[in-house]
Amino acid sequence: MVPTEGNDVRWLFADQLGPHFLDGDDQRVLLVESRRVFARRRFHRQKAHLVLSAMRHRAAELGERCTFRQADRYRDVFDHRPRAVRGPLTVSHPTTFAARDFVQSLDRVQMLPARGYATEMDEFARWAAGRRGHQLRMEDFYRGTRRRLDLLMDGDEPLGGRWNYDAENREPPPKPKARPELTDPDQRSVLGVPGPWWPDEDEIDEQVRADLDRWEADGDVTFVGRDGPRQFPATRTEALTALRHFLDHRLRAFGRYEDAMMSGDPWMAHSLLSATINLGLLDPVEVVHAAESAYRDRPDQYSLAAVEGFVRQVIGWREYMWQLYWWFGPEYRHLNELRATKPLPKWFVELDADAVQARCLSDVLGDLRDHGWVHHIPRLMVLGNYALQRGWRPDQLTDWFHRSFVDGYDWVMLTNVVGMSQYADGGRMVTKPYAGGGAYINRMSDYCGQCPYSPTVRVGEQACPFAAGYWWFVHRHRDRFAGNHRMRQAIRGLDRLRDLEALVEQEEHRGSRGP
Incomplete structure (x- = not known):
């Protein structure tokens, strides 16, 4: 069934929580929280907390526009649809083969093209097929994406005359004597940059933690890893704050030590935005354009190598992995x-x-x-x-x-x-x-x-x-x-x-x- 334009309800998965997954500010939404997801496999406790917190925060933000259902299984909701979502449903292309197959098994649900990525799947398929037996190379794909998005470009050429600054982004960590004294209480990195921005937990997080404690005590779920304060954004507002903090305070030190490892400083100058982007709270294209704007607005404060290295991570490697997942197919695993x-x-x-x-x-x-x-x-x-x-x-x-x-x-x-x-x-x-x-x-x-x-x-x-x-x-x-x-x-x-x-x-x- 094809929904009537403007009359459909948008079903959002837990990794589709940003505004770019909706078609308007008044679109109605279905969110489903399934406990069975956590019962089937042992997830990290902090991952379970982050996903549930992000979903519940999104439901709270949407208010009456959102039908939020907590169920044992997704199937339970669709076998007995709530009255508010008995009409046509649309959903953006899911991010796994299993979820895609589930969506395709349902009646009165239309699957839309994927959102939250820089390249359409059909476009990548045409590019990959055009390689004519040659090995697929991320570098070729990345350069084509840069051109198409007009990202870090100077006309038809890459900004600065080079596509790739990997050679400048592979320095070992600084020696102890070369590390700055951390006199500023906001500095938490031995690289001399402020630490990451951390969110404050609220009553939704408190309820999530109580639910996870109860589920674990009841024997319904088990986790790996330690519980702890939520360290990653669970809302769009938090996500934008984390992005801005990285661009303003940490991006300038990111590139040269991108591949280095340091005891006692797991964060270094990394963005920590991967979980946020993968929840759909930030769109990768907006992220890389924000990084480019920061560089173009203040070129004296940023290294082009650092900016290019970050852009490569987001619309190079991340995008390439997404496309190859679908191109290689389910037998790849x-x-x-x-x-x-x-x-x-x-x-x-x-x-x-x-x-x-x-x-x-x-x-x-x-x-x-x-x-x-x-x-x-x-x-x-x-x-x-x-x-x-x-x-x-x-x-x-x-x-x-x-x-x-x-x-x-x-x-x-x-x-x-x-x-x-x-x-x-x-x-x-x-x-x-x-x-x-x-x-x-x-x-x-x-x-x-x-x-x-x-x-x-x-x-x-x-x-x-x-x-x-x-x-x-x-x-x-x-x-x-x-x-x-x-x-x-x-x-x-x-x-x-x-x-x-x-x-x-x-x-x-x-x-x-x-x-």
């Missing part, structure tokens, strides 16, 4: 090219940082346990890298990332984990595995100085699990990588290891215990 079959160990699943001696892994797990968030390099080069080296199942790891991060959604994590992190697609997305040893972590972080392991030791009591694990990984897959020109140097290095036999035996016995 079952790929396991490296035949990684080991289950995730309990200490990892439970975010048990205290079970781990390796300082980088312990620190990152602890931050994730306490906040439900770490930035992209700890995700890729600590958590994902360790799983890749150990041969853990990519489907389990994808699910773990989805559940454990406040910004984790199926479309976000599937391509990131299966394709980029675990190389489980055999190179459809990236040209080589993102495997790295202790030397990389030592160069890009301050973790190794106070770790019981040494990043230069492969065998023995001080053997770094990443240094040894890297060579164990290359050894296991030597034949598979023999034809990959980007892995030739690693394979040649393997031939020079005199302690390879002892290393392999050591790593095979490391087992499922925490390193």
Whole structure:
């Protein structure tokens, strides 16, 4: 059934909460809160809180325009529709295959094109099909998106004459002597910038916490991670405030240390806007245009490299992951090219940082346990890298990332984990595995100085699990990588290891215990 224009009710999923998902200020809305979502899987406690808080805040903002239903299952609401929504329903294209299939199974519901992304799905499909067998490259897609949005452009050329400032955005963290004294109480970063903006909880958050406590006490749900004050926006107003704070105070320091990791400072100069954008509270196009405007209005205060690096994250990598999720299709989640079959160990699943001696892994797990968030390099080069080296199942790891991060959604994590992190697609997305040893972590972080392991030791009591694990990984897959020109140097290095036999035996016995 096609709804009559202006007479439809817009059904909003929990990740479609911004004004750009509605067609007018008077459109009626249906919101459904399903407890079964949290009963089926163990989410991070702070993620469950954020999603429920954002939905309930949106319902409160909409007031009488909103029909808000709390149910055990989505199906319960549609089997017995409330009177206010018995007419035609419209909904923007959902963000998962399962949700899309559910919408398509319903009567009197029209699915609209996706919103909250910079590129229409049909447009990406035409671009991808036009590659004619060549590997899809994010850089090509990103440049086309920049041109189409007229973003950081000077006519037909990129602003500053370069598309890519990655080389300037890969500095290691500053040495302790180079770090500023934090005399300003508002400064919470060793980079010398103010810390992130934090929201204040209200009575809605108080009720959410009480409900989650009760559900957990009743045995209906269980969580991972620690509860804590809500740290991410749950309303449009909060989202705009967080965006403005990042642009005014933190963006200028973002780029050069974008890939660095620092103990005691998980936030550094990152925006922390991923969860907010993924809830639909901010539109990615408005975010990148705001960053561009900040640079053009005050070019003396911003590095173009920092602005371009941020823009690349939002309408480059984030957008690319969304499009590839649909382009690759539902069978993509079952790929396991490296035949990684080991289950995730309990200490990892439970975010048990205290079970781990390796300082980088312990620190990152602890931050994730306490906040439900770490930035992209700890995700890729600590958590994902360790799983890749150990041969853990990519489907389990994808699910773990989805559940454990406040910004984790199926479309976000599937391509990131299966394709980029675990190389489980055999190179459809990236040209080589993102495997790295202790030397990389030592160069890009301050973790190794106070770790019981040494990043230069492969065998023995001080053997770094990443240094040894890297060579164990290359050894296991030597034949598979023999034809990959980007892995030739690693394979040649393997031939020079005199302690390879002892290393392999050591790593095979490391087992499922925490390193």
